[in-house]
Amino acid sequence: MTDLRIEGLAKAYGPGSAVLDGLDLTVPGGALAAVLGSSGCGKTTMLRIIAGFLRADAGTVTVGGRTLVAPGVHLAPERRRIGIVPQEGALFPHLSVARNVAFGITGLDRDERRRRTEEMLDLVGLTGYGDRMPHELSGGQQQRIALARALAPQPALVLLDEPFNALDSALRTGVRADVRAALRATGATAVLVTHDQQEAMSTADLVAVVRGGRVAQCGTPQEVYRRPADPWVAGFVGDAVLVAGTAENGTATTPLGPVPLAAGVTAPRAGTVLLRPEQLHLTDPASAGARGTVTDVCFYGHDAMVTVAVDGLDTPVDVRVAGPVPVRPGEQTGIRVTGEATLHG
Structure with a gap:
């Protein structure tokens, strides 16, 4: 070797x-x-x-x-x-x-x-x-x-x-x-x-x-x-969702709702929360913590990227959807986050 x-x-x-x-x-x-x-x-x-x-x-x-x-x-x-x-x-x-x-x-x-x-x-x-x-x-x-x-x-x-x-x-x-x-x-x-x-x-x-x-x-x-x-x-090696958040006791509070962090953050700290589009899921807007309007849908066959203008966020977020796309531009949707995020800054 x-x-x-x-x-x-x-x-x-x-x-x-x-x-x-x-x-x-x-x-x-x-x-x-x-x-x-x-x-x-x-x-x-x-x-x-x-x-x-x-x-x-x-x-x-x-x-x-x-x-x-x-x-x-x-x-x-x-x-x-x-x-x-x-x-x-x-x-x-x-x-x-x-x-x-x-x-x-x-x-x-x-x-x-x-x-x-x-x-x-x-x-x-x-x-x-x-x-x-x-x-x-x-x-x-x-x-x-x-x-x-x-x-x-x-x-x-x-x-x-x-x-x-x-x-x-x-x-x-x-x-x-x-x-x-x-x-x-x-x-x-x-x-x-x-x-x-x-x-x-x-x-x-x-x-x-x-x-x-x-x-x-x-x-x-x-x-x-x-x-x-x-x-x-994060943005160079793939699609990234970046939102502002405040972390405490291992959880970040964000406009997308509470998100658990991969590395425990105990003291209060503000920064940028990083997620991947596959960690975001479209849900019923009536029961979701975050809601928004679909602005674009890009279909790739094996999956699709849905762009959502989220209430309370200045920048739209991308949601990767597997299988049939359940929404169209102009429709309201909810967003649910799964998995852990990382905090930067």
Whole structure:
């Protein structure tokens, strides 16, 4: 197992243009970590420094205890034992699939290289495709070959730079599952850079949310979703319902009614109460603690999002509804809250 440790990583492209500002991140050996952030937050810069394509201004990067980056240390990319899966596969167009996969394998004789190549093709579900050329493959097949090429030299770490962007949504889900299964089969430590929240939450063992060149929160997908570090993280990794409230004795008093808090708050304290839309339920307005008017309904098939202008709240709230939608815009409805909330501020 080879863990990745990043401490105090900094990088600027000019005066006053810091992209990374003391970023810290630890990925345990064998884990797949998704680095999630908006454009310009520094996630791709971090990936390029780990790979050795950029020099850091400060900080350290170690993989399995081996120092790749440190003050006065910049190990050459070819000596880092890092596999890279770029966007859109980036296969060598003049080489066959088998020769693409075998490209980075060194130190083995011809038969061993062939055996290793066949093992990698089998791992990504493309046995028998070795004689084909890259242009004869679909986009999803090219991404799986790119992963096989990255894994073939048995790297200490695999970096995936938004590798599913070019795929249509129907294909993306299947390829993501194949990539995750292949990484787990080899026990590889991997870092996936993405701006797609659903991709990060559904694929990774750990999710690191990057904001302003630093990791705002890192944890399991459930931890980041259910216990976000602050309202910004909450809104970035999913739909959030934010209401003002006053907490005391483990319960927050809000315009939506009393809401139990995940972390006990004993002393009186005001702040922002965070809920998820699936914690809100539509009820009979005559018996509900909170009432409002439906302003919009967005139907997605598997569920729907109902927007309600709640009495006493300046901002409408979203309610996620499973199954048939029982209301239409303009109708009155009640709202009931279930589960625990978190208090911020």
